Amino acid sequence: LAHGGGGKAMKDLIDDVFVSAFDNGTLAPLEDQARIDLAAVAAQGDRLAFTTDSFVVDPVVFPGGDIGKLAVCGTVNDLAVGGARPLYLSCAAIIEEGVSLDLLRQIAGSMAEAARDAGVGIVTGDTKVVHKGACDKLFLTTTGVGVSGKVWNSAPSRRPGDMVLVNGLLGDHGAAILGARGDMALESPIESDCAALHGLIEALLAAAPGTRALRDATRGGLATVLNEIADASDTEIEIDETTTPIREEVKGFCEILGLDPLYLANEGKVAAVVPPEEADAALSAMQAHPLGAGTRIIGTVKDGEPGRVTMRTVFGGRRIVDMLVGEQLPRIC
Amino acid sequence: MNLHQPIPAEQSGAVEIRVRGRVQGVGFRPTVWRIARELGLNGEVLNDADGVLVRLGGSGAAIARLLERMEAERPPLGRIDHFETRPFGGDLPREFRIAESVGGTAHTQVTPDAAICEACAAEVVDPFARRYRYPFTNCTHCGPRFSIVTGIPYDRAQTTMAPFPMCPACDAEYTDPADRRFHAEPIACHTCGPTARLVRFDGRAVSFDQHSMLDDVDAVCSLLQKGEIVAIKGLGGYQIACDATNEDAVTRLRILKKRDAKPFALMARDIEIVGRYCALDDIARQVLHSPEAPIVILPASGTARLPDVVAPGMTTLGFMLPTTPLHLLILRRMDRPVVMTSGNLSDEPQVTTEAEASARLSAIAPYALVHDRDIANRIDDSVVRIMAGKARLVRRARGYAPAPIQLPPGFEAAPQILAHGGELKATFCLVKDGEAILSQHQGDLEDAATYDDYCKNLALYATLFDHAPEVLVADKHPEYLSTKLARARAGKDGLATIEVQHHHAHVGACLAENGYPLDGAPVLGIVLDGLGLGDDGTIWGGEFLLADYQGYERLATFKPVAMPGGAAAVREPWRNLYAHLMAEMGWAQFSLNFSELALYAALEARRGPTLDAMINNGVNAPLASSCGRLFDAVAAALGLAKDVQAYEGQAAAALEAAVDEDVLRGEDEALAYPLNGPNLRGSGLPYIEPLAMWNAILGDLILETPAPVMAARFHKGLAKAIAVMARKLSRRDSAEGARFTHVALSGGCFQNRVLFEQVVHRLEAEDFTVLPHAQVPANDGGLALGQAVIGAAQLIQ
Ligand SMILES: [Fe+3]
Ligand SMILES: [Mg+2]
Ligand SMILES: [Zn+2]
Ligand SMILES: [Zn+2]
Incomplete structure (x- = not known):
């Protein structure tokens, strides 16, 4: 794939890859904008939700997904954890010179599929091709618009006794990416959990309207989002090692690598803090959803050290699970 | 300490004696009271903010005698650091009395807990004694102190003895200056005390x-x-x-x-x-x-x-x-x-x-x-471990903490400082009035209960020692919970922080406990350690630093070798062995020459493409120039390390335990494993290169040399390489003269008696003055003291 000289023709070719993949009623390939009927949006709620995120991942294709699926699900999830129903996405792609058209077709296709599954339309976008080395294969930026059907405010009023739930196995995405990188030669590749969570979250909020906090546990893993929740609400969160769900393969992989799966990224996991009286309802509602079959209550909010996350270990001790400043550097002397 | 300041015999005027040291809460006043009365002196003795004040009237000879006896007969837990005598113009009582304490509690010492004394031990087994079989017997010379204190001033109401009012018999002992239990705050008996x-x-x-x-x-x-x-x-x-x-x-x-x-x-x-x-x-x-x-x-x-x-x-x-x-x-x-x-x-x-x-x-x-x-x-x-003829602390807690450590000359003007220490074996250290107060060992901060204790103790020590730091000092490692706590507090309270490199802090602790003066010439600090964050962002742990309190220059190091799995490589010594062999010869060469070894089969079974990929692609396989990891690798090679260590340092302890003392003492230097000292590519830094040692070890394995012999050869070889490196770094033959004459030894590896004694012996043979640890652990338990003095040195300038 060359850029520059071939110029216009190549640009059109690339545009066509995306446009034909995203083909939908609202997408207007020859215009610089999508125009959305306000009345139809307003009928669904009284708040517009609006978010943007950029996606860089190495490798761009990995077991269980690729950067395209990630870019759709990630932005959909950012809307969903605010209690919004996602409606429209935009997509901007920065492409490194030399990336094959086939790869672009594959990624655009998986974006389109993810958007269709999520019930959102990719309604506008842009592509740029840059010199070799100016970016790493493909960077994607998606912006999402959604609407809050009813105002759900994640008020930072977590109270001691609140329950912490998570919708299944942790660390799959991070392990999948690491495994796919640097020839880790995994016997059975771990697949990314990349998924759009708005349906699951809608079900949760319907069953547990008192839900106090929702966070998708992406970069930095469960450990990081729980710390953010604890910090924001000046409470302590204590999770239980025995009920925190981690796949055996991920555990084994982390053991070899010396990594803590609590810090591995997820792309289809949400941590929810719910009041104790709604915990059972939340649990059953989430477990009834295909993306929440593995939901577990993993911990509680405590009246302890504000902003701290601890884990009760299998031995019965309590270990501090702190936010990492940098990478996982050994602290042992 | 001059205990024999002459008092002119003709001087018959009253004098005032200021006594400093561990003189409060240990029965010092009644001792002075008893001696003064026996010598027929009049006057008074009292506690104040600076220690003890004695005012005396009587003949100069009697006063001189009292000064002598005060030192000779000082109570078992007492310690006189300093006293000075000056004329006293005020009025004195006609008798000798113990006066009320005056002037604040700023310096009132909460002393460490002390083991039962001989007199109390005799009492509890004496059927005719009032405290026969009483398990909470104590006196001024023994018993609980720090473990029961809840606040200051140190008296019974501020201890967990508060709920036990003294019975008349105990009270009589408590108020009688002639009694061994005079002002012993926790005294009790069957009638009034705990059961x-x-x-x-x-x-x-x-x-x-x-x-x-x-x-x-x-x-x-x-x-x-x-x-x-x-x-x-x-x-x-x-x-x-x-x-x-x-x-x-x-x-x-x-x-x-x-x-x-x-x-x-x-x-x-x-x-x-x-x-x-x-x-x-x-x-x-x-x-x-x-x-x-x-x-x-x-x-x-x-x-x-x-x-x-x-x-x-x-x-x-x-x-x-x-x-x-x-x-x-x-x-x-x-x-x-x-x-x-x-x-x-x-x-x-x-x-x-x-x-x-x-x-x-x-x-x-x-x-x-x-x-x-x-x-x-x-x-x-x-x-405590006894090494090179001296008791050396490995874990400093009961009996030692919170006794202050006198800081070396030059630190008198240091402001109040709080140093946060390390992560494992956490301690913290206060600086105040030219003294360092090092907290008791508290353990691994990642454990929530230990962390809570650490925070509680920070508050307790601040109260007990009336301490309000101007500056906080911490390790440079951004993930140490102690460092994070210091940063958070600095932000909240508007305090400055100083972050000190891990191994520089180790050297600082060693210098401080040896009384090395603030303006002393730089020494060679040899820090043989596990892991600490280096200034270049990599992990250090076997360092030769030309250092004083103000700064350091890294003169040499151990070979940087990958730690596949980071902390996992600390738990699993074989990972270090594998990484060492890969760094020195690679798998192809290893298998070509040593495939008959059981070690080969064991590593063959463990290695896997994932491990290689980690090392080759740098996935959680940071380079570390660590002496501790070298010990792990050698222990694994000799079959002395478990697959997974049951506790920190187990492999190194097993390697030391294996040493054949006869081989160690043997004259044959040639069989000590060879380690060389070339320069690193790139930086040019001299380093300890173990390639020749690995070839010798693998050769010995083929010859089925017993592990105890090999363990001795390793210790000997390493000590030798360290002494050779010290000599080379000193440049003592150069025209400008040697760069240093003193060598400070610190880091957790020096808890190994064999290594420590070998290194000391060889450095002394090279005419270096060796500064070792004794009252402060060589491991990270001493880190806070080093941080404190290095922080202080920056502030004093
Ligand atoms: Fe250390
Ligand atoms: Mg936190
Ligand atoms: Zn006693
Ligand atoms: Zn009594």
Whole structure:
């Protein structure tokens, strides 16, 4: 794939890859904008939700997904954890010179599929091709618009006794990416959990309207989002090692690598803090959803050290699970 | 300290003597009172903010005599650092009296807990004494202090003895200057004091037929003799005891406590029993009997042996003598050693309350000896090792903390500083008035209970020592919880922080405890350590630093080798072995030459493409120039390391334990493993290159050389390489003269007696002046002191 000289023709070719993949009623390939009927949006709620995120991942294709699926699900999830129903996405792609058209077709296709599954339309976008080395294969930026059907405010009023739930196995995405990188030669590749969570979250909020906090546990893993929740609400969160769900393969992989799966990224996991009286309802509602079959209550909010996350270990001790400043550097002397 | 300042004989005027040191709360005033009265002097003695003030009238000769006797007859826990005499113009009472304390409590010392003294020990076994069999007997010369204090000033109301008003008999002792218990705050007796009680954790009554029921404390002995495991509420926390000669009981304790292999601490009634199992020298006897009464690590070379499960694979045993009357009374009828380990599960801090005990310890011990004096402050047993003819602390806690450490000359003007210490073996350190107050060992901060304790102790020490830091000091490692805490507090309270490189702090601690002056010339700091964050963002751990308090220059290092899996490589020594072999020769060459070795088969089974990919692609495989990891790798090569270490330092301890002393002492230097000192590519930094050593080790393995011989050759070779490196770095033959004459030794690897003694010996043979650790641990337990003085040095300039 060359850029520059071939110029216009190549640009059109690339545009066509995306446009034909995203083909939908609202997408207007020859215009610089999508125009959305306000009345139809307003009928669904009284708040517009609006978010943007950029996606860089190495490798761009990995077991269980690729950067395209990630870019759709990630932005959909950012809307969903605010209690919004996602409606429209935009997509901007920065492409490194030399990336094959086939790869672009594959990624655009998986974006389109993810958007269709999520019930959102990719309604506008842009592509740029840059010199070799100016970016790493493909960077994607998606912006999402959604609407809050009813105002759900994640008020930072977590109270001691609140329950912490998570919708299944942790660390799959991070392990999948690491495994796919640097020839880790995994016997059975771990697949990314990349998924759009708005349906699951809608079900949760319907069953547990008192839900106090929702966070998708992406970069930095469960450990990081729980710390953010604890910090924001000046409470302590204590999770239980025995009920925190981690796949055996991920555990084994982390053991070899010396990594803590609590810090591995997820792309289809949400941590929810719910009041104790709604915990059972939340649990059953989430477990009834295909993306929440593995939901577990993993911990509680405590009246302890504000902003701290601890884990009760299998031995019965309590270990501090702190936010990492940098990478996982050994602290042992 | 000049105790013999002359007082002119013709001078008959009154004098005032200012005494500084550990002179409060140890019975110093009554000692002066008694001597003054015996010498017919009039005047008074009182405590004030700076120590003790003595005002005397009488003949110059008598006053001079008092000064002599004050030092000679000072109370067992007292220590005079300094005194000065000046004329006194005020009025004096006609007799000699103990006056009320004056002027604040700023300097009132909360002294460390002290083991039971001889007089009290005699009392509790004397049927005619008022405190016969009383487990909480103490006096001015012994007993609880730090572990029971809740605030200042240090008096009974500010201790956990507050709920026990003194009976008239105790009160009479307390108020009589001639009594050994004058102003001993925690004194008590059967009538007024706490009581001990044997309970079953399951709530059932202790049934009569199981033991003599002479008394609850004595009954514990019978239980131990029957092979039971008993929890004991000790001085600074719960302990768990069982008969150390009973293999079943010790094995059961290991399983229940989830403590795989870490050696258990032992206690014996008297030194004769210790002597049956261990070699004792004068230093050992003296330390065992000292008021600090630490656990002393001794060579297990007596006539009798304990079951291996007590200290698996070790050639040493850690013994202490009874530290409190409670322990003494439990062991009175026990003619064999008992295990006396901390009351906790695996690596948690020991529990201190009955509620915690029944929640955490009931699964380990069916019985508990409890009592109703609260433990205010958790404090572990201290651990001492005798190396190169001196007792050296490995864990500084009960008996030692919070005694202040005098800072070297030049630090008098240091502002108030708080240094946050490390991460494992966490301690912190206050600087105030030219002294450093190093907290007791607190353990691994990642454990939430330990972290809570650390925070609680920060507040406690601030109160006890009336301390408000101007500056906070911490390690440079951004993930240390102690560093994060310092940063957070600095932000909140608007304080400045200084972050000190890990190994520079180790050197600082060593210089400080050796009294090395602030303006002293730079020394060579040899820090043989596990891991610490280096200035270049990589991990260091075997460093040669040309250092003073102000700064350092890295002169040389150990070879940087990948640690595949980061912290996992610390737990699994074979990873370091693999990484070392890959760095030196690669798998192809290793398998070509050494495929007949069992080691080859073992590594072949473990390695895998993932491990190689980690090393080759740098996925969580940071480079570390660590001496500790070299020990791990060699221990693994010699088949001395478990696949997964049961406790920190296990592999290195096994390697030391394996050393054949005859080979070590042998004259044959040629067989010591060769380690070279070339320069690193790129930086040009000299480093310890182990390639030749690995070839020699692998060659010895092919020859089926016994592991003890190889362990000795390794220690010898490493010590030799270190001395050669020191000599090379000193440039003593250069025209400008040597760059340094003093060598400071620090870092956790110097807890290894063989390595320490070898290195000291070889450096002294090279005419270096060696500065070793003694009163502060060489491991990270001493880090806070080093941070404190390095921080202070920056602020004094
Ligand atoms: Fe260290
Ligand atoms: Mg936090
Ligand atoms: Zn005594
Ligand atoms: Zn009494």
